[in-house]
Amino acid sequence: MGTVHALLAGIDAYPADICTPLTGCLNDVEAAEELLVRRAGGRLELTKLLNGDATVSAITAGVRHRLGRAGPGDTALFWFSGHGTEQPATERAHLDIEATGRCQALVCADGLLVDKRLGALLDEVAAGGVHTVAVLDCCYAGGATRGRHLTERFASPGAAWFAAAARDARMPEQPAKHVLLAATRLDQSSYEGRFEGRTHGLFSHALLGALRAASPTATYREVHAAARSRLEVSCTYQRPTLAPAEPGGIADQPFLGGTGARTPSPYLLWKDRRDGWQVDCGSGHGLPAGPGTEFRVTRPDTPRRAPERTAAAGRTVRAATVGVERTLVEPVSWSPKPAEVYPVALSALAVPPASVALTAPDEPAAARALARAIAGAGPGGGPSPLLHRVERLEDAGALLFRIEARGGQAHVLRRDGSPFVAPLPLDGPEDADRVAACLVHLTRWHQLRDLEAPHSPLTGRVRLEITPWDSDVPLVPDGDGEIACRYGLGPAGPVPPRVSVRIRHPATTGRRLWCVLLDLTDSYASHTGLFDDGRFVGPGRTGYALDNRPVQLSLPAHRPPRPGAVVRDWLKLIVCEGELNTVPFHLDRWDPLAPLGSRGTALRHADGLLRFDAPPRSSRDAHPEEAGGAGQWATQTVQVRTEVPRC
Template identity: 80%
Template structure:
């Protein structure tokens, strides 16, 4: 594989008389460089332009000079974190080029780099057979390479900037030869926010999280969909864009032009003379911190690996400290042999709590009632391990619920102020308990939807595909990161689309794998009924949901079938080496009218730990469980939007 030439540009310190300074862009660049070093290692050749160094001329020169060094087989990456802007197009020639009637541009420290100018520069780099990528975390980024508690990355520029840059809009439109991962559509603002006390762009935070969880063969289309799903937890109004999104093009190539899947080793348990027992898996592999994470000893994955001693399968070690590259652990009820190495697999995962920020302006009594309800939202009326009260939204983690009490209603909001659910009544203690139950329910649903296995041997082996009924061609994610299925129009009205959902075990050899298919709905429900609560799929075989009967996609009865109406489903595939207990994956849709007493069933599986245990057997079930339990596991998610079109 060739060299990865990266140009990382971040600007916090904008001139105050021109636009608002930012605080998260240099953090974006630091985090991006860290990930690139992990991905590309010695193949990375990086240049950074930060703050005052990031002038228009410096950026253009660095694209031509630094990225222009790349040749066939190399990769060129341009990453920009800063302000973006737009301006009405006035002259006829500009209106002919700009379909929106507006210019879009990156805001450098001394002026603008207009979208089409940037696109032309990147196409020059790509013209020599270079795999070329642009990642733009700024406002209006979706057009940038076309040939409240959050801070917007938007600048209202000096009109003189556009006078100087107007000539750039005359560059003829050409088909893009590079791939663009943009923070927004071309008509939207982007935002930065604080995560655990550190400010980052929402898109950068989401994209880096998706990259950490992905294997080396993950495509831009897959990464874009994963980042979009992560970002929507914080912001309803910012929608990342992938371009070009045509099937079979650069969007379907691996990130940074990777050569495809590699076969990594299993995680290993070994002893460090200073720190004790450790597993070579950490936060850099997607492992969350917190009590409850465990690893289970498995069989060696291949004969001849004498350094891996096969202790009794099923023995566990518990995480004590999760670091970037390793996790310090303690054995549970057994003593590993000194100087031996054991293959292990993740068997229980600590679920990070959601952050809850309460606000009841001028009503301290209501604030106290809400605080009490959240503090008693766990099993047995104790604290819930799924919820953590924070003083300010800025101190929150990735999943934040802003609960605002206003005029007798509790509003459960995202970072950007958009609602998770309809406002809930808040007239007393019982209503406050219902708000807390809603927060637990939403946390469980989001943790299931966003569950991602650290990259392992199974990541690239099994694929989830959705095809139109009667067709063998899988539907691809569109530029918004979704598979879109439309209602048809029949003689008596709208006809819901029919699809086939299949699971392909692409390996030509090896063992059969246990597959669980979750359907998570936008009514905050989850079930595993599409695939019989799980089933084994052998290498080289394909299994179908509903035993190869059509899967009907339709709006729920309480949503009117009018043009423009839609519903979303997240189809999540969980793949394991052995059978998996699916009971914790079942969740009824959120219904504020459900009696509070029934939430005890939910709380039984809301202890903050997701366990990859084999299902319980009764005496009539003759099927043996796989030795050692589920062992290695992997995940894949496909987001489906079912739409009633404008007829």
């Protein structure tokens, strides 16, 4: 495995007379550096250009002479966090290739670097057999190779800057040889916001979170789709872009060529003389930082040679302090042997609560009612572990609900001001409780959708595939991170697409694995009926949704299939060593008219943990539960967009 050459450029301190200074770009670079050090270790050669050092000439030279030192088998990464800009394309050569009629550029400390020029520089590096990738967190980044309560990463410098930058901007003569992960589409702005008191670009925050949770073999396409899903929680009008996105190309190679990271192995529990019992998994692996997560001892592969471990199978330890590389834990109702090392698996995940910011300056009575309802949204009228009130938006976590009470309604909004659901009335005595129930429901849904097992040894062992019903060629997410399926046109009107949903288990794993397929809908529902609430799939075998009958992707009954109509589903595959109780994974769709007493989902999660327990023994007599419960587990998520063409 070759060297990873990285050039990281971040600019916060822009001249005030040119554009608005930013506050999150250096944080982006710092977090990217931390991730690269973890992934590449001693094989990393890193160059950083910060603030005034990130000039046009310095970035150009950095790409040519720093990244240009990479050779065949090496990896080159260029990361830019800062302002982007655009201007009308005036030269004929530019007009021929700019679909928007405008040129895009990175705003460096002293001028502009036109996107096409940057692309050519990166392709020069890639031409030497170097695995080359660019990450651009700036406006209009989709052409290159950050609304309300958010700071836009857009600048509008004078025309002279563009004239100077365009003089040496060559037009590409062939398709790009490098892969691009861009914060936006070609015509969109990108934004930065605050997460738990620290500012980041929305895209950088989402991408780095996806990478921390990803396996060493995750591809650009998989990482991009995961980052896009994370970003949607904050902003609906910034769409990350992957290019080139053609199936089988560089987008389907491992991120940074895989970087030689070790293959994940089962977590281990052992006792340190100074700190006590610990598990070799921490926040750096994607584990939530708060306490409460639990691990369960699994049955060893060779029980006869490990009688002590076999006897302990099914015992639990609970996280007390989550560090970067390890988690200090406390045994629950048992005493491990100090000299023993036990294999463990995540058995209960303390997923972070949603942050709730409440504003109602003109309706104090509504504000008081909402505050009481949110504070008593848990079982028995107590606090809910799923919700956390924040007074300032900058203290919020990744999932933020902005509740604005105005005009007799409660508006449940994202960071960017777009709605999660239609406004809810604030007229009757139960209305505030309904808003709180909505927040609990939405939190639960997002926790399921974004569920990932940090560095699981089962990641990638079983694959979820979606193919057209009349084809065996799997569909792949496009440059927007979604699998697009379109209605056809029949004699009686629009015809829903039909697909085959398959769960493929390669023969190389050597053992059967329990597979659960969740369908999470954009009506905030989750169900497991596509694959019989879960089944074992043996090595070398394929499981089929609906027993190999076609899966019809259609708009729900309350959404007529008019031209331009869209519905989204997130299909999440959960793979386990043992059978899994799927009760915690079921949610009805959000219905504001449903009686409050019918919402029992919150009671299943009274402690704020998502548990990976085995089902009752009597439910699966043919496959008795192994000691250790569900054991190791992993997930894969595929986002599907079903749409009715406009013409």
